[in-house]
Amino acid sequence: MSTERAPQHSLQEQEFRDTLARFATGITIITARWRDDAFVGFTANSFNSVSLDPPLVTWSLARRSRSLAAFEAVERYAVNVLAHDQIELARRFSRPHADRFAGVSFRTGHAAAPLIDGCVAWLECRHHALHPAGDHMLFIGHVETCTHREIEPLVWHAGRFHLCQPHPHESED
Ligand SMILES: Cc1cc2nc3c(=O)[nH]c(=O)nc-3n(C[C@H](O)[C@H](O)[C@H](O)COP(=O)(O)O)c2cc1C
Known part of the structure:
Protein backbone atom coordinates (compact mmCIF):
# COMPACT_ATOMS: atom_id res chain seq x y z
CA MET A 1 0.00 0.00 0.00
CA SER A 2 1.36 3.41 -0.95
CA THR A 3 2.23 5.75 1.88
CA GLU A 4 1.52 8.75 -0.36
CA ARG A 5 -1.71 10.46 0.49
CA ALA A 6 -3.94 11.82 -2.22
CA PRO A 7 -4.54 15.56 -1.88
CA GLN A 8 -7.69 16.22 0.11
CA HIS A 9 -8.76 18.96 -2.24
CA SER A 10 -7.66 18.81 -5.84
CA LEU A 11 -9.56 21.69 -7.37
CA GLN A 12 -9.17 21.59 -11.12
CA GLU A 13 -8.65 25.09 -12.53
CA GLN A 14 -10.79 24.56 -15.63
CA GLU A 15 -13.64 23.04 -13.62
CA PHE A 16 -13.42 25.97 -11.18
CA ARG A 17 -13.70 28.47 -14.07
CA ASP A 18 -16.55 26.54 -15.71
CA THR A 19 -18.41 26.22 -12.43
CA LEU A 20 -18.14 29.94 -11.63
CA ALA A 21 -19.32 30.70 -15.18
CA ARG A 22 -22.67 29.02 -14.37
CA PHE A 23 -23.49 31.89 -12.03
CA ALA A 24 -25.38 34.31 -14.30
CA THR A 25 -24.54 37.97 -13.82
CA ARG A 66 -3.43 47.85 -16.95
CA SER A 67 -6.00 50.01 -15.19
CA LEU A 68 -5.31 48.73 -11.66
CA ALA A 69 -2.98 51.62 -10.72
CA ALA A 70 -5.55 54.14 -11.89
CA PHE A 71 -8.43 52.59 -9.93
CA GLU A 72 -6.26 52.37 -6.82
CA ALA A 73 -5.30 56.03 -7.16
CA VAL A 74 -8.67 57.66 -7.87
CA GLU A 75 -11.00 58.72 -5.05
CA ARG A 76 -14.20 58.00 -6.92
CA TYR A 77 -15.48 55.92 -9.82
CA ALA A 78 -18.71 54.94 -11.56
CA VAL A 79 -20.37 51.59 -12.23
CA ASN A 80 -22.35 51.51 -15.50
CA VAL A 81 -24.78 48.57 -15.71
CA LEU A 82 -25.13 47.62 -19.37
CA ALA A 83 -28.39 47.34 -21.30
CA HIS A 84 -29.34 44.49 -23.67
CA ASP A 85 -28.14 46.44 -26.74
CA GLN A 86 -24.68 47.33 -25.41
CA ILE A 87 -22.76 44.15 -26.32
CA GLU A 88 -20.29 46.08 -28.47
CA LEU A 89 -19.40 48.29 -25.51
CA ALA A 90 -18.90 45.21 -23.31
CA ARG A 91 -16.55 43.78 -25.94
CA ARG A 92 -14.67 47.03 -26.54
CA PHE A 93 -13.99 47.61 -22.83
CA SER A 94 -12.70 44.06 -22.37
CA ARG A 95 -10.10 44.23 -25.17
CA PRO A 96 -7.04 46.32 -25.93
CA HIS A 97 -8.15 49.50 -27.71
CA ALA A 98 -6.32 52.74 -28.53
CA ASP A 99 -9.09 54.77 -26.87
CA ARG A 100 -11.99 52.79 -25.41
CA PHE A 101 -14.02 55.99 -24.96
CA ALA A 102 -13.63 57.22 -28.57
CA GLY A 103 -17.11 57.79 -30.00
CA VAL A 104 -18.80 56.65 -26.76
CA SER A 105 -21.52 59.00 -25.60
CA PHE A 106 -21.33 59.81 -21.87
CA ARG A 107 -21.59 62.56 -19.31
CA THR A 108 -19.67 63.01 -16.11
CA GLY A 109 -21.33 63.43 -12.75
CA HIS A 110 -20.42 63.92 -9.12
CA ALA A 111 -17.54 61.41 -9.28
CA ALA A 112 -16.12 62.98 -12.49
CA ALA A 113 -16.25 59.46 -13.98
CA PRO A 114 -17.96 58.63 -17.29
CA LEU A 115 -21.67 57.79 -16.97
CA ILE A 116 -22.29 56.01 -20.27
CA ASP A 117 -25.51 56.85 -22.15
CA GLY A 118 -28.09 54.09 -22.66
CA CYS A 119 -27.26 52.01 -19.58
CA VAL A 120 -29.74 50.30 -17.24
CA ALA A 121 -28.24 51.79 -14.09
CA TRP A 122 -25.43 53.99 -12.84
CA LEU A 123 -23.77 54.11 -9.43
CA GLU A 124 -21.15 56.63 -8.31
CA CYS A 125 -18.89 55.42 -5.51
CA ARG A 126 -15.95 56.36 -3.39
CA HIS A 127 -13.52 53.82 -2.06
CA HIS A 128 -14.56 52.14 1.18
CA ALA A 129 -11.86 49.45 1.21
CA LEU A 130 -9.40 47.65 -1.05
CA HIS A 131 -8.22 44.11 -0.28
CA PRO A 132 -5.63 42.11 -2.19
CA ALA A 133 -7.29 38.75 -2.84
CA GLY A 134 -5.23 36.20 -4.73
CA ASP A 135 -4.64 37.31 -8.30
CA HIS A 136 -7.30 40.05 -8.01
CA MET A 137 -7.75 43.25 -6.03
CA LEU A 138 -11.12 43.39 -4.29
CA PHE A 139 -12.71 46.84 -4.27
CA ILE A 140 -15.51 47.78 -1.90
CA GLY A 141 -17.24 51.01 -2.81
CA HIS A 142 -19.49 53.32 -0.81
CA VAL A 143 -22.35 54.34 -3.11
CA GLU A 144 -22.90 58.10 -3.16
CA THR A 145 -25.44 58.38 -5.99
CA CYS A 146 -27.41 55.86 -8.03
CA THR A 147 -30.18 55.81 -10.60
CA HIS A 148 -31.76 53.29 -12.97
CA ARG A 149 -34.11 52.85 -15.95
CA GLU A 150 -36.74 50.15 -16.61
CA ILE A 151 -35.06 48.57 -19.63
CA GLU A 152 -33.69 45.08 -20.25
CA PRO A 153 -30.15 44.39 -19.04
CA LEU A 154 -27.36 42.48 -20.73
CA VAL A 155 -26.68 39.10 -19.09
CA TRP A 156 -23.48 37.03 -18.92
CA HIS A 157 -23.68 33.27 -18.46
CA ALA A 158 -21.35 30.39 -19.34
CA GLY A 159 -18.99 32.70 -21.21
CA ARG A 160 -21.67 34.19 -23.48
CA PHE A 161 -23.92 37.21 -23.67
CA HIS A 162 -27.63 36.60 -23.13
CA LEU A 163 -30.86 38.52 -23.14
CA CYS A 164 -32.93 38.53 -19.97
CA GLN A 165 -36.45 37.11 -20.15
CA PRO A 166 -38.97 36.68 -17.33
CA HIS A 167 -39.62 33.07 -16.36
CA PRO A 168 -43.01 31.91 -17.76
CA HIS A 169 -44.07 30.71 -14.27
CA GLU A 170 -43.35 34.08 -12.72
CA SER A 171 -46.69 35.82 -12.24
CA GLU A 172 -46.85 39.55 -12.68
CA ASP A 173 -48.76 40.83 -9.64
C1 LIG B 1 -18.20 39.76 -19.52
C2 LIG B 1 -16.83 40.09 -18.98
C3 LIG B 1 -16.64 40.30 -17.63
C4 LIG B 1 -15.39 40.61 -17.09
N1 LIG B 1 -15.26 40.84 -15.76
C5 LIG B 1 -14.05 41.15 -15.24
C6 LIG B 1 -13.91 41.41 -13.85
O1 LIG B 1 -14.86 41.44 -13.09
N2 LIG B 1 -12.66 41.69 -13.37
C7 LIG B 1 -11.56 41.71 -14.20
O2 LIG B 1 -10.45 41.97 -13.71
N3 LIG B 1 -11.67 41.49 -15.54
C8 LIG B 1 -12.89 41.22 -16.07
N4 LIG B 1 -13.02 41.01 -17.41
C9 LIG B 1 -11.85 41.16 -18.27
C10 LIG B 1 -11.50 42.64 -18.47
O3 LIG B 1 -12.59 43.36 -19.00
C11 LIG B 1 -10.29 42.77 -19.43
O4 LIG B 1 -9.20 42.04 -18.93
C12 LIG B 1 -9.88 44.21 -19.66
O5 LIG B 1 -8.96 44.25 -20.73
C13 LIG B 1 -9.23 44.85 -18.44
O6 LIG B 1 -8.85 46.14 -18.84
P1 LIG B 1 -7.44 46.78 -18.50
O7 LIG B 1 -6.39 45.71 -18.72
O8 LIG B 1 -7.33 47.93 -19.42
O9 LIG B 1 -7.49 47.17 -17.06
C14 LIG B 1 -14.27 40.70 -17.96
C15 LIG B 1 -14.46 40.51 -19.35
C16 LIG B 1 -15.71 40.20 -19.85
C17 LIG B 1 -15.89 39.99 -21.34
Whole structure:
Protein backbone atom coordinates (compact mmCIF):
# COMPACT_ATOMS: atom_id res chain seq x y z
CA MET A 1 0.00 0.00 0.00
CA SER A 2 1.36 3.41 -0.95
CA THR A 3 2.23 5.75 1.88
CA GLU A 4 1.52 8.75 -0.36
CA ARG A 5 -1.71 10.46 0.49
CA ALA A 6 -3.94 11.82 -2.22
CA PRO A 7 -4.54 15.56 -1.88
CA GLN A 8 -7.69 16.22 0.11
CA HIS A 9 -8.76 18.96 -2.24
CA SER A 10 -7.66 18.81 -5.84
CA LEU A 11 -9.56 21.69 -7.37
CA GLN A 12 -9.17 21.59 -11.12
CA GLU A 13 -8.65 25.09 -12.53
CA GLN A 14 -10.79 24.56 -15.63
CA GLU A 15 -13.64 23.04 -13.62
CA PHE A 16 -13.42 25.97 -11.18
CA ARG A 17 -13.70 28.47 -14.07
CA ASP A 18 -16.55 26.54 -15.71
CA THR A 19 -18.41 26.22 -12.43
CA LEU A 20 -18.14 29.94 -11.63
CA ALA A 21 -19.32 30.70 -15.18
CA ARG A 22 -22.67 29.02 -14.37
CA PHE A 23 -23.49 31.89 -12.03
CA ALA A 24 -25.38 34.31 -14.30
CA THR A 25 -24.54 37.97 -13.82
CA GLY A 26 -25.21 41.34 -15.33
CA ILE A 27 -22.36 43.19 -17.00
CA THR A 28 -20.91 46.52 -15.98
CA ILE A 29 -18.31 48.95 -17.24
CA ILE A 30 -16.46 50.50 -14.34
CA THR A 31 -15.07 53.94 -15.16
CA ALA A 32 -13.03 56.68 -13.56
CA ARG A 33 -11.41 59.98 -14.36
CA TRP A 34 -7.70 59.37 -14.24
CA ARG A 35 -5.56 62.47 -14.14
CA ASP A 36 -6.96 65.64 -15.69
CA ASP A 37 -7.99 64.60 -19.14
CA ALA A 38 -7.92 60.82 -19.30
CA PHE A 39 -10.56 58.24 -18.48
CA VAL A 40 -10.15 54.57 -17.62
CA GLY A 41 -12.78 51.88 -17.90
CA PHE A 42 -13.10 48.13 -18.21
CA THR A 43 -15.82 45.48 -18.48
CA ALA A 44 -16.61 43.69 -15.21
CA ASN A 45 -19.11 41.04 -14.16
CA SER A 46 -17.67 40.73 -10.64
CA PHE A 47 -19.89 43.60 -9.48
CA ASN A 48 -22.25 42.74 -6.62
CA SER A 49 -24.09 44.26 -3.69
CA VAL A 50 -22.61 44.03 -0.17
CA SER A 51 -24.52 46.17 2.32
CA LEU A 52 -27.59 48.41 2.44
CA ASP A 53 -26.54 50.41 5.50
CA PRO A 54 -24.03 51.71 4.77
CA PRO A 55 -24.61 51.32 1.01
CA LEU A 56 -21.68 49.18 -0.17
CA VAL A 57 -20.93 47.33 -3.40
CA THR A 58 -18.00 45.22 -4.54
CA TRP A 59 -16.08 44.28 -7.70
CA SER A 60 -12.65 42.88 -8.40
CA LEU A 61 -9.92 43.67 -10.89
CA ALA A 62 -7.08 41.36 -11.98
CA ARG A 63 -3.82 42.53 -10.47
CA ARG A 64 -2.16 42.29 -13.88
CA SER A 65 -4.75 44.66 -15.33
CA ARG A 66 -3.43 47.85 -16.95
CA SER A 67 -6.00 50.01 -15.19
CA LEU A 68 -5.31 48.73 -11.66
CA ALA A 69 -2.98 51.62 -10.72
CA ALA A 70 -5.55 54.14 -11.89
CA PHE A 71 -8.43 52.59 -9.93
CA GLU A 72 -6.26 52.37 -6.82
CA ALA A 73 -5.30 56.03 -7.16
CA VAL A 74 -8.67 57.66 -7.87
CA GLU A 75 -11.00 58.72 -5.05
CA ARG A 76 -14.20 58.00 -6.92
CA TYR A 77 -15.48 55.92 -9.82
CA ALA A 78 -18.71 54.94 -11.56
CA VAL A 79 -20.37 51.59 -12.23
CA ASN A 80 -22.35 51.51 -15.50
CA VAL A 81 -24.78 48.57 -15.71
CA LEU A 82 -25.13 47.62 -19.37
CA ALA A 83 -28.39 47.34 -21.30
CA HIS A 84 -29.34 44.49 -23.67
CA ASP A 85 -28.14 46.44 -26.74
CA GLN A 86 -24.68 47.33 -25.41
CA ILE A 87 -22.76 44.15 -26.32
CA GLU A 88 -20.29 46.08 -28.47
CA LEU A 89 -19.40 48.29 -25.51
CA ALA A 90 -18.90 45.21 -23.31
CA ARG A 91 -16.55 43.78 -25.94
CA ARG A 92 -14.67 47.03 -26.54
CA PHE A 93 -13.99 47.61 -22.83
CA SER A 94 -12.70 44.06 -22.37
CA ARG A 95 -10.10 44.23 -25.17
CA PRO A 96 -7.04 46.32 -25.93
CA HIS A 97 -8.15 49.50 -27.71
CA ALA A 98 -6.32 52.74 -28.53
CA ASP A 99 -9.09 54.77 -26.87
CA ARG A 100 -11.99 52.79 -25.41
CA PHE A 101 -14.02 55.99 -24.96
CA ALA A 102 -13.63 57.22 -28.57
CA GLY A 103 -17.11 57.79 -30.00
CA VAL A 104 -18.80 56.65 -26.76
CA SER A 105 -21.52 59.00 -25.60
CA PHE A 106 -21.33 59.81 -21.87
CA ARG A 107 -21.59 62.56 -19.31
CA THR A 108 -19.67 63.01 -16.11
CA GLY A 109 -21.33 63.43 -12.75
CA HIS A 110 -20.42 63.92 -9.12
CA ALA A 111 -17.54 61.41 -9.28
CA ALA A 112 -16.12 62.98 -12.49
CA ALA A 113 -16.25 59.46 -13.98
CA PRO A 114 -17.96 58.63 -17.29
CA LEU A 115 -21.67 57.79 -16.97
CA ILE A 116 -22.29 56.01 -20.27
CA ASP A 117 -25.51 56.85 -22.15
CA GLY A 118 -28.09 54.09 -22.66
CA CYS A 119 -27.26 52.01 -19.58
CA VAL A 120 -29.74 50.30 -17.24
CA ALA A 121 -28.24 51.79 -14.09
CA TRP A 122 -25.43 53.99 -12.84
CA LEU A 123 -23.77 54.11 -9.43
CA GLU A 124 -21.15 56.63 -8.31
CA CYS A 125 -18.89 55.42 -5.51
CA ARG A 126 -15.95 56.36 -3.39
CA HIS A 127 -13.52 53.82 -2.06
CA HIS A 128 -14.56 52.14 1.18
CA ALA A 129 -11.86 49.45 1.21
CA LEU A 130 -9.40 47.65 -1.05
CA HIS A 131 -8.22 44.11 -0.28
CA PRO A 132 -5.63 42.11 -2.19
CA ALA A 133 -7.29 38.75 -2.84
CA GLY A 134 -5.23 36.20 -4.73
CA ASP A 135 -4.64 37.31 -8.30
CA HIS A 136 -7.30 40.05 -8.01
CA MET A 137 -7.75 43.25 -6.03
CA LEU A 138 -11.12 43.39 -4.29
CA PHE A 139 -12.71 46.84 -4.27
CA ILE A 140 -15.51 47.78 -1.90
CA GLY A 141 -17.24 51.01 -2.81
CA HIS A 142 -19.49 53.32 -0.81
CA VAL A 143 -22.35 54.34 -3.11
CA GLU A 144 -22.90 58.10 -3.16
CA THR A 145 -25.44 58.38 -5.99
CA CYS A 146 -27.41 55.86 -8.03
CA THR A 147 -30.18 55.81 -10.60
CA HIS A 148 -31.76 53.29 -12.97
CA ARG A 149 -34.11 52.85 -15.95
CA GLU A 150 -36.74 50.15 -16.61
CA ILE A 151 -35.06 48.57 -19.63
CA GLU A 152 -33.69 45.08 -20.25
CA PRO A 153 -30.15 44.39 -19.04
CA LEU A 154 -27.36 42.48 -20.73
CA VAL A 155 -26.68 39.10 -19.09
CA TRP A 156 -23.48 37.03 -18.92
CA HIS A 157 -23.68 33.27 -18.46
CA ALA A 158 -21.35 30.39 -19.34
CA GLY A 159 -18.99 32.70 -21.21
CA ARG A 160 -21.67 34.19 -23.48
CA PHE A 161 -23.92 37.21 -23.67
CA HIS A 162 -27.63 36.60 -23.13
CA LEU A 163 -30.86 38.52 -23.14
CA CYS A 164 -32.93 38.53 -19.97
CA GLN A 165 -36.45 37.11 -20.15
CA PRO A 166 -38.97 36.68 -17.33
CA HIS A 167 -39.62 33.07 -16.36
CA PRO A 168 -43.01 31.91 -17.76
CA HIS A 169 -44.07 30.71 -14.27
CA GLU A 170 -43.35 34.08 -12.72
CA SER A 171 -46.69 35.82 -12.24
CA GLU A 172 -46.85 39.55 -12.68
CA ASP A 173 -48.76 40.83 -9.64
C1 LIG B 1 -18.20 39.76 -19.52
C2 LIG B 1 -16.83 40.09 -18.98
C3 LIG B 1 -16.64 40.30 -17.63
C4 LIG B 1 -15.39 40.61 -17.09
N1 LIG B 1 -15.26 40.84 -15.76
C5 LIG B 1 -14.05 41.15 -15.24
C6 LIG B 1 -13.91 41.41 -13.85
O1 LIG B 1 -14.86 41.44 -13.09
N2 LIG B 1 -12.66 41.69 -13.37
C7 LIG B 1 -11.56 41.71 -14.20
O2 LIG B 1 -10.45 41.97 -13.71
N3 LIG B 1 -11.67 41.49 -15.54
C8 LIG B 1 -12.89 41.22 -16.07
N4 LIG B 1 -13.02 41.01 -17.41
C9 LIG B 1 -11.85 41.16 -18.27
C10 LIG B 1 -11.50 42.64 -18.47
O3 LIG B 1 -12.59 43.36 -19.00
C11 LIG B 1 -10.29 42.77 -19.43
O4 LIG B 1 -9.20 42.04 -18.93
C12 LIG B 1 -9.88 44.21 -19.66
O5 LIG B 1 -8.96 44.25 -20.73
C13 LIG B 1 -9.23 44.85 -18.44
O6 LIG B 1 -8.85 46.14 -18.84
P1 LIG B 1 -7.44 46.78 -18.50
O7 LIG B 1 -6.39 45.71 -18.72
O8 LIG B 1 -7.33 47.93 -19.42
O9 LIG B 1 -7.49 47.17 -17.06
C14 LIG B 1 -14.27 40.70 -17.96
C15 LIG B 1 -14.46 40.51 -19.35
C16 LIG B 1 -15.71 40.20 -19.85
C17 LIG B 1 -15.89 39.99 -21.34
